[in-house]
Amino acid sequence: MNAAAAEEALRLCLAGRISPEVALARMVLAGLPPEAIEERLSALPAGNGREGALAGLHRTSRGGLEAVRAMLAEARLDHTAAADHESPEALVARVAAAYDRAVAVAPEASVAAYSLNDPAVLAAATREIVAWLADEALIRPDRDVLDLGCGIGRVAAALAPRCRSVLGLDASPRMVAEALRRHGSVPNLRFGTTPGTDLAALAAASFDLVLAVDSFPYVVQAGGAVADRHLEDAARAVRRGGAFAILNLSYRGDLEADRADAKRWAVAGGWTLAVDGARPFALWDGTAFLLRRP
Numbered sequence: 001m002n003a004a005a006a007e008e009a010l011r012l013c014l015a016g017r018i019s020p021e022v023a024l025a026r027m028v029l030a031g032l033p034p035e036a037i038e039e040r041l042s043a044l045p046a047g048n049g050r051e052g053a054l055a056g057l058h059r060t061s062r063g064g065l066e067a068v069r070a071m072l073a074e075a076r077l078d079h080t081a082a083a084d085h086e087s088p089e090a091l092v093a094r095v096a097a098a099y100d101r102a103v104a105v106a107p108e109a110s111v112a113a114y115s116l117n118d119p120a121v122l123a124a125a126t127r128e129i130v131a132w133l134a135d136e137a138l139i140r141p142d143r144d145v146l147d148l149g150c151g152i153g154r155v156a157a158a159l160a161p162r163c164r165s166v167l168g169l170d171a172s173p174r175m176v177a178e179a180l181r182r183h184g185s186v187p188n189l190r191f192g193t194t195p196g197t198d199l200a201a202l203a204a205a206s207f208d209l210v211l212a213v214d215s216f217p218y219v220v221q222a223g224g225a226v227a228d229r230h231l232e233d234a235a236r237a238v239r240r241g242g243a244f245a246i247l248n249l250s251y252r253g254d255l256e257a258d259r260a261d262a263k264r265w266a267v268a269g270g271w272t273l274a275v276d277g278a279r280p281f282a283l284w285d286g287t288a289f290l291l292r293r294p
Contacts, residue, residue: 005030010040013054018285020054021121024061025114028068037065064116067106071117075102075110088222092171092196095218099172103152107178111151112214114284122154125283129213129247130158132280136290138243139163143208146237148199149215153179153191159211160189167207170215171196197226199233208242210234214286220250220261227261228268231291235269238293244271246289255287262289270294 006027013023027037041058044051058065077098086094102110106117115122133139143163147156150168152175160166160183168191170176179191194201196218199210212219220227234244249258259277266273275290 002030003032006032006037006040010044010054014044014050016050019114019283020050020057021114021116021283022285023054024058024065024116025068028065029072029113034062034065061116061118064109064118067117068109068113071102071106071109072113074105075099077102088197088226089195091222092218095221096171096173096196099151099170100174103172103174103178107152110175111154112284121283125281126154126158128281128283129155130162132288133159133209133211133245134162136243136245136275138209138245138290144206145209145211146202146207148194148210148212149218150179150191151175151215153183153189155211155213156189156191157183157186160186164188166190167192169194171218197222198229199237200229202233202237204236205239206237208239210238210242210244212244212246214248216246216249217251220252228265231265231269235271235293240293242293243274244291244293246291248286249277249289258287258289262291266291 009018009023009026012018013020037058041055044055075098077095099110108115108119108122109117112122112125115125139145139159139162141162141164145159145163145166147166147168150156150170153168156166156168165188168179171194173193176191176193183189219230238244249262252258255277262273262276265271271291272294274292275288278288279285280288
Protein backbone atom coordinates (compact mmCIF):
# COMPACT_ATOMS: atom_id res chain seq x y z
CA MET A 1 0.00 0.00 0.00
CA ASN A 2 1.34 3.43 -0.95
CA ALA A 3 -0.21 5.73 1.65
CA ALA A 4 1.86 8.71 0.49
CA ALA A 5 0.44 8.46 -3.03
CA ALA A 6 -3.09 8.29 -1.65
CA GLU A 7 -2.52 11.37 0.51
CA GLU A 8 -1.08 13.23 -2.46
CA ALA A 9 -4.19 12.37 -4.49
CA LEU A 10 -6.38 13.79 -1.72
CA ARG A 11 -4.28 16.95 -1.48
CA LEU A 12 -4.41 17.58 -5.21
CA CYS A 13 -8.15 17.00 -5.33
CA LEU A 14 -8.88 19.33 -2.42
CA ALA A 15 -6.69 21.95 -4.11
CA GLY A 16 -8.76 21.62 -7.29
CA ARG A 17 -5.88 20.24 -9.34
CA ILE A 18 -7.39 16.82 -10.09
CA SER A 19 -10.98 15.66 -10.28
CA PRO A 20 -12.67 13.55 -7.58
CA GLU A 21 -12.80 10.69 -10.10
CA VAL A 22 -9.04 10.77 -10.60
CA ALA A 23 -8.45 11.11 -6.85
CA LEU A 24 -10.53 8.04 -6.00
CA ALA A 25 -8.91 6.02 -8.77
CA ARG A 26 -5.47 7.00 -7.50
CA MET A 27 -6.39 5.90 -3.99
CA VAL A 28 -7.42 2.51 -5.30
CA LEU A 29 -4.29 2.31 -7.46
CA ALA A 30 -2.27 3.09 -4.33
CA GLY A 31 -3.68 -0.06 -2.78
CA LEU A 32 -5.94 1.45 -0.12
CA PRO A 33 -8.66 -1.01 0.94
CA PRO A 34 -12.29 0.17 1.03
CA GLU A 35 -12.34 0.71 4.79
CA ALA A 36 -9.20 2.85 4.67
CA ILE A 37 -10.66 5.11 1.98
CA GLU A 38 -13.91 5.38 3.94
CA GLU A 39 -12.06 6.32 7.10
CA ARG A 40 -9.86 8.88 5.39
CA LEU A 41 -12.74 10.61 3.61
CA SER A 42 -14.89 10.70 6.74
CA ALA A 43 -12.07 12.51 8.55
CA LEU A 44 -11.87 15.35 6.02
CA PRO A 45 -12.74 18.73 7.52
CA ALA A 46 -15.43 20.86 5.94
CA GLY A 47 -13.99 23.40 3.55
CA ASN A 48 -14.69 24.69 0.07
CA GLY A 49 -17.10 21.97 -1.07
CA ARG A 50 -14.57 19.70 -2.74
CA GLU A 51 -14.63 17.45 0.32
CA GLY A 52 -18.35 16.95 -0.11
CA ALA A 53 -18.01 16.24 -3.83
CA LEU A 54 -15.34 13.64 -3.17
CA ALA A 55 -17.31 11.96 -0.38
CA GLY A 56 -20.49 12.03 -2.45
CA LEU A 57 -18.80 10.43 -5.43
CA HIS A 58 -17.37 7.76 -3.15
CA ARG A 59 -20.83 6.95 -1.81
CA THR A 60 -22.34 6.57 -5.28
CA SER A 61 -19.41 4.74 -6.86
CA ARG A 62 -18.72 1.83 -4.52
CA GLY A 63 -19.57 -0.70 -7.19
CA GLY A 64 -17.30 1.03 -9.67
CA LEU A 65 -14.44 1.15 -7.18
CA GLU A 66 -14.83 -2.58 -6.61
CA ALA A 67 -14.74 -3.10 -10.38
CA VAL A 68 -11.49 -1.13 -10.55
CA ARG A 69 -10.00 -3.23 -7.73
CA ALA A 70 -11.06 -6.45 -9.44
CA MET A 71 -9.67 -5.26 -12.76
CA LEU A 72 -6.32 -4.33 -11.21
CA ALA A 73 -6.08 -7.64 -9.37
CA GLU A 74 -6.79 -9.57 -12.55
CA ALA A 75 -4.56 -7.49 -14.83
CA ARG A 76 -1.52 -7.56 -12.53
CA LEU A 77 -0.01 -4.71 -14.54
CA ASP A 78 3.06 -2.79 -13.38
CA HIS A 79 3.04 0.72 -14.86
CA THR A 80 6.58 1.44 -13.73
CA ALA A 81 8.64 -1.67 -14.53
CA ALA A 82 11.38 -0.83 -17.02
CA ALA A 83 12.30 -3.01 -19.94
CA ASP A 84 15.92 -3.57 -18.87
CA HIS A 85 15.16 -7.11 -17.73
CA GLU A 86 13.15 -8.14 -20.80
CA SER A 87 13.04 -7.49 -24.51
CA PRO A 88 10.64 -4.87 -25.92
CA GLU A 89 8.68 -7.70 -27.55
CA ALA A 90 8.35 -9.50 -24.23
CA LEU A 91 7.22 -6.32 -22.46
CA VAL A 92 4.61 -5.60 -25.14
CA ALA A 93 3.34 -9.17 -24.87
CA ARG A 94 3.11 -8.87 -21.09
CA VAL A 95 1.23 -5.57 -21.26
CA ALA A 96 -1.10 -6.88 -23.99
CA ALA A 97 -1.90 -9.97 -21.92
CA ALA A 98 -2.62 -7.78 -18.89
CA TYR A 99 -5.09 -5.71 -20.90
CA ASP A 100 -6.62 -8.87 -22.33
CA ARG A 101 -7.42 -9.82 -18.74
CA ALA A 102 -8.45 -6.31 -17.68
CA VAL A 103 -11.01 -5.73 -20.44
CA ALA A 104 -12.74 -8.98 -19.58
CA VAL A 105 -13.34 -7.75 -16.01
CA ALA A 106 -14.15 -4.04 -16.35
CA PRO A 107 -14.11 -2.65 -19.92
CA GLU A 108 -14.51 1.05 -19.11
CA ALA A 109 -12.06 0.96 -16.21
CA SER A 110 -9.56 -1.00 -18.29
CA VAL A 111 -9.01 2.04 -20.54
CA ALA A 112 -9.46 4.70 -17.84
CA ALA A 113 -9.42 3.72 -14.18
CA TYR A 114 -10.78 7.17 -13.28
CA SER A 115 -14.02 6.30 -15.10
CA LEU A 116 -14.71 4.02 -12.12
CA ASN A 117 -16.12 1.67 -14.79
CA ASP A 118 -19.00 4.07 -15.40
CA PRO A 119 -19.82 4.45 -19.14
CA ALA A 120 -21.20 7.95 -18.53
CA VAL A 121 -17.95 9.15 -16.91
CA LEU A 122 -15.89 7.61 -19.69
CA ALA A 123 -18.10 9.27 -22.31
CA ALA A 124 -17.67 12.65 -20.61
CA ALA A 125 -13.88 12.24 -20.58
CA THR A 126 -13.94 11.22 -24.23
CA ARG A 127 -15.92 14.35 -25.13
CA GLU A 128 -13.22 16.46 -23.46
CA ILE A 129 -10.56 14.81 -25.64
CA VAL A 130 -12.56 15.30 -28.84
CA ALA A 131 -13.24 18.94 -27.94
CA TRP A 132 -9.52 19.56 -27.43
CA LEU A 133 -8.70 17.94 -30.78
CA ALA A 134 -11.30 20.16 -32.43
CA ASP A 135 -9.95 23.27 -30.72
CA GLU A 136 -6.49 22.40 -32.08
CA ALA A 137 -8.00 22.03 -35.60
CA LEU A 138 -6.85 18.40 -35.77
CA ILE A 139 -10.13 16.82 -36.85
CA ARG A 140 -12.43 17.61 -39.76
CA PRO A 141 -14.31 15.68 -42.47
CA ASP A 142 -11.30 15.36 -44.81
CA ARG A 143 -8.91 13.94 -42.19
CA ASP A 144 -7.66 10.37 -41.77
CA VAL A 145 -6.84 9.46 -38.17
CA LEU A 146 -4.87 6.69 -36.47
CA ASP A 147 -5.89 6.02 -32.86
CA LEU A 148 -2.83 4.24 -31.43
CA GLY A 149 -3.69 2.14 -28.39
CA CYS A 150 -7.40 2.41 -29.11
CA GLY A 151 -8.56 0.11 -26.31
CA ILE A 152 -12.29 -0.52 -26.53
CA GLY A 153 -12.59 2.03 -29.34
CA ARG A 154 -14.22 4.84 -27.38
CA VAL A 155 -12.15 7.72 -28.85
CA ALA A 156 -12.03 6.22 -32.35
CA ALA A 157 -15.83 5.86 -32.39
CA ALA A 158 -16.27 9.44 -31.19
CA LEU A 159 -13.99 10.71 -33.96
CA ALA A 160 -15.49 8.65 -36.79
CA PRO A 161 -18.50 10.96 -37.43
CA ARG A 162 -16.14 13.94 -37.65
CA CYS A 163 -13.39 12.50 -39.86
CA ARG A 164 -13.03 10.77 -43.22
CA SER A 165 -11.60 7.59 -41.71
CA VAL A 166 -10.33 6.31 -38.37
CA LEU A 167 -8.09 3.30 -37.77
CA GLY A 168 -7.83 2.02 -34.21
CA LEU A 169 -4.83 -0.15 -33.35
CA ASP A 170 -4.03 -1.92 -30.10
CA ALA A 171 -1.55 -4.54 -28.95
CA SER A 172 -4.28 -6.37 -26.97
CA PRO A 173 -6.35 -8.72 -29.16
CA ARG A 174 -9.19 -8.74 -26.64
CA MET A 175 -9.29 -4.95 -26.59
CA VAL A 176 -9.58 -4.98 -30.38
CA ALA A 177 -12.30 -7.65 -30.18
CA GLU A 178 -14.26 -5.50 -27.72
CA ALA A 179 -13.83 -2.44 -29.95
CA LEU A 180 -15.16 -4.42 -32.90
CA ARG A 181 -18.08 -5.71 -30.87
CA ARG A 182 -19.06 -2.20 -29.86
CA HIS A 183 -18.27 -0.25 -33.03
CA GLY A 184 -17.57 -2.71 -35.84
CA SER A 185 -20.57 -1.60 -37.88
CA VAL A 186 -19.34 1.99 -38.33
CA PRO A 187 -18.40 2.21 -42.04
CA ASN A 188 -15.39 4.54 -41.85
CA LEU A 189 -13.96 2.96 -38.70
CA ARG A 190 -11.52 0.04 -38.69
CA PHE A 191 -9.69 -1.81 -35.94
CA GLY A 192 -6.64 -4.04 -35.88
CA THR A 193 -3.69 -5.15 -33.79
CA THR A 194 -0.26 -3.53 -33.70
CA PRO A 195 3.05 -5.17 -32.71
CA GLY A 196 3.64 -2.40 -30.17
CA THR A 197 7.31 -2.03 -31.12
CA ASP A 198 6.95 0.14 -34.23
CA LEU A 199 4.56 1.53 -36.84
CA ALA A 200 6.49 0.19 -39.82
CA ALA A 201 3.35 -1.28 -41.41
CA LEU A 202 1.84 2.17 -41.97
CA ALA A 203 2.02 3.46 -45.52
CA ALA A 204 3.82 6.74 -46.16
CA ALA A 205 1.68 9.89 -45.97
CA SER A 206 -1.41 7.89 -45.04
CA PHE A 207 -2.71 9.84 -42.02
CA ASP A 208 -3.37 13.42 -41.04
CA LEU A 209 -3.34 12.68 -37.31
CA VAL A 210 -1.76 10.01 -35.16
CA LEU A 211 -3.32 10.06 -31.71
CA ALA A 212 -2.09 8.21 -28.62
CA VAL A 213 -4.47 8.59 -25.65
CA ASP A 214 -2.82 7.22 -22.50
CA SER A 215 -1.08 4.52 -24.54
CA PHE A 216 2.34 6.04 -25.21
CA PRO A 217 3.58 5.43 -21.64
CA TYR A 218 3.87 1.75 -22.54
CA VAL A 219 5.87 2.62 -25.65
CA VAL A 220 8.24 4.65 -23.47
CA GLN A 221 8.33 1.83 -20.93
CA ALA A 222 9.47 -0.55 -23.68
CA GLY A 223 12.62 1.52 -24.10
CA GLY A 224 13.97 4.63 -25.77
CA ALA A 225 14.67 2.87 -29.05
CA VAL A 226 11.05 1.73 -29.31
CA ALA A 227 9.73 5.23 -28.64
CA ASP A 228 12.16 6.74 -31.13
CA ARG A 229 11.09 4.19 -33.75
CA HIS A 230 7.42 5.11 -33.26
CA LEU A 231 8.23 8.77 -33.83
CA GLU A 232 10.31 7.99 -36.92
CA ASP A 233 7.53 5.83 -38.38
CA ALA A 234 4.91 8.46 -37.53
CA ALA A 235 6.96 11.16 -39.27
CA ARG A 236 6.85 9.03 -42.42
CA ALA A 237 3.15 8.14 -42.09
CA VAL A 238 1.80 11.62 -41.28
CA ARG A 239 1.08 13.92 -44.20
CA ARG A 240 2.41 17.45 -44.41
CA GLY A 241 0.27 19.67 -42.24
CA GLY A 242 -0.63 16.73 -40.04
CA ALA A 243 0.20 16.03 -36.41
CA PHE A 244 1.02 13.49 -33.71
CA ALA A 245 -0.90 14.12 -30.48
CA ILE A 246 0.37 12.29 -27.39
CA LEU A 247 -1.93 12.53 -24.38
CA ASN A 248 0.19 11.26 -21.50
CA LEU A 249 3.71 10.68 -22.70
CA SER A 250 4.91 8.52 -19.81
CA TYR A 251 4.13 7.37 -16.27
CA ARG A 252 7.52 8.53 -14.96
CA GLY A 253 5.97 11.37 -12.99
CA ASP A 254 8.63 13.69 -14.41
CA LEU A 255 7.15 16.33 -16.69
CA GLU A 256 10.53 17.84 -17.50
CA ALA A 257 11.83 14.46 -18.69
CA ASP A 258 8.72 14.11 -20.86
CA ARG A 259 9.31 17.59 -22.28
CA ALA A 260 12.93 16.74 -23.01
CA ASP A 261 11.85 13.66 -24.96
CA ALA A 262 9.22 15.61 -26.89
CA LYS A 263 11.74 18.32 -27.80
CA ARG A 264 14.27 15.71 -28.93
CA TRP A 265 11.69 13.95 -31.10
CA ALA A 266 10.63 17.26 -32.62
CA VAL A 267 14.18 18.16 -33.58
CA ALA A 268 15.00 14.68 -34.90
CA GLY A 269 11.82 14.33 -36.96
CA GLY A 270 11.35 17.86 -38.22
CA TRP A 271 8.20 18.37 -36.13
CA THR A 272 7.05 21.59 -34.52
CA LEU A 273 6.36 21.11 -30.82
CA ALA A 274 3.10 23.07 -30.58
CA VAL A 275 1.86 21.88 -27.16
CA ASP A 276 4.44 20.96 -24.55
CA GLY A 277 2.96 19.19 -21.55
CA ALA A 278 -0.24 21.19 -21.05
CA ARG A 279 -3.10 19.90 -18.88
CA PRO A 280 -6.18 20.86 -20.91
CA PHE A 281 -8.72 18.49 -19.35
CA ALA A 282 -10.97 18.90 -16.32
CA LEU A 283 -12.04 15.31 -15.69
CA TRP A 284 -8.82 13.56 -16.70
CA ASP A 285 -5.36 14.61 -15.49
CA GLY A 286 -3.57 13.69 -18.73
CA THR A 287 -0.80 15.89 -20.10
CA ALA A 288 -0.90 16.91 -23.77
CA PHE A 289 1.97 17.00 -26.25
CA LEU A 290 1.33 18.02 -29.84
CA LEU A 291 3.88 17.58 -32.62
CA ARG A 292 2.89 19.24 -35.88
CA ARG A 293 4.27 18.30 -39.29
CA PRO A 294 5.21 21.48 -41.25
